[in-house]
Amino acid sequence: MSDAATRDDLVSLLKDWTAAAARLTQGEQIGADGAVDGPPLAPPEDTGEALGLPASGLTLTFGFGPALFETSDGTDRFGIASRRPDALQPLPRFAGDALEPAYTGGDLCVQACADDPQVAVHAIRNLSRIAFGRADLRWSQLGFGRTSSTSTSQVTARNLFGFKDGTANLKAEDASLVDEHVWVQRADGPDWLVDGSYLVARKIRMIIEVWDRQALQEQERVIGRSKGEGAPLSGGTEFTALDFTKKDANGAPLIDPRAHVRLAHPDRNHGVRLLRRGYNFVDGNDELGRLNAGLFFLSFQRSPEDFVAVQRSLASDAMAEYIKHVGSAVFAIPPGARRGSFVGAGLFA
8 A cells, every 4th residue: 555545545446346347247347438439539548458348357456464453663564463364463573585685575466367368367456556556566467377276177287387386276176175264254353355375476496597407307306206207206197196105126215205295395384285376477587688588476365374394394395406585475354345345344243
């Protein structure tokens, strides 16, 4: 939010965003006059780059960051500090973090997902326009080619290291597991967040050029799966359960002790499971000509502490040599808005 924004500004923004989201997700333009039917001497209500395009499955998700409730110096800007969820705290520093302020934090978040990236960009562009004078865009990231399947009907996609990513991800069909690991329950509190979730966003730069020079055997050792099939190195096919007890002829574990799949496995993290919805990104090249690319990691979980537990487990991850965490944020995601209400209304009740 802008420094001069008030509680009324915050509420009015959420109401305006909710109304706009209802139109955008139906493939409609912003405002009554849209991009071309308004007064010729006034700026159009809609930017117009989605004219003629369908809704493309657009979804919009909104979230609240820790600083919205209370700034680092203890300021309660909007009179909601007492309603801050106990679990909503800034993430701790993790081993290997090289966070850049330009990709870190934020009071509010908006996630736009669509089958057509132009539709998603159109949504973010117009929601940003609506926020003018009340909120400033801190940072954004355009991702493509989801890297985690979230349904059994989807084929597991690949990340920019060329490996299938998210084979063991929670699936929408696993309703009981999703309830257990993703949605905030009444016992968790606060009331306004029940049936919502928490989003962790991490911008992870992949050191592509170094990775591409590694032998296939080394790449598979780091991940713990085969590059082609995505099968665990302990044997089987992609969805075969990992067996960490199997050893080779020399007595060494078939899945390396520092392999990514071993350290991230629920058995190593007290049963914690995350709903991952990450995307690849390519932001051109850096000043040395290296590809500025990687994984925009997004996960939804019942509590941010679940993510923290897994990330700490990954401190000795063999993959750490090939990645760098440059951005980080955490947000409380309220439940969907009821008809006639607005996103996050329960927070202000």
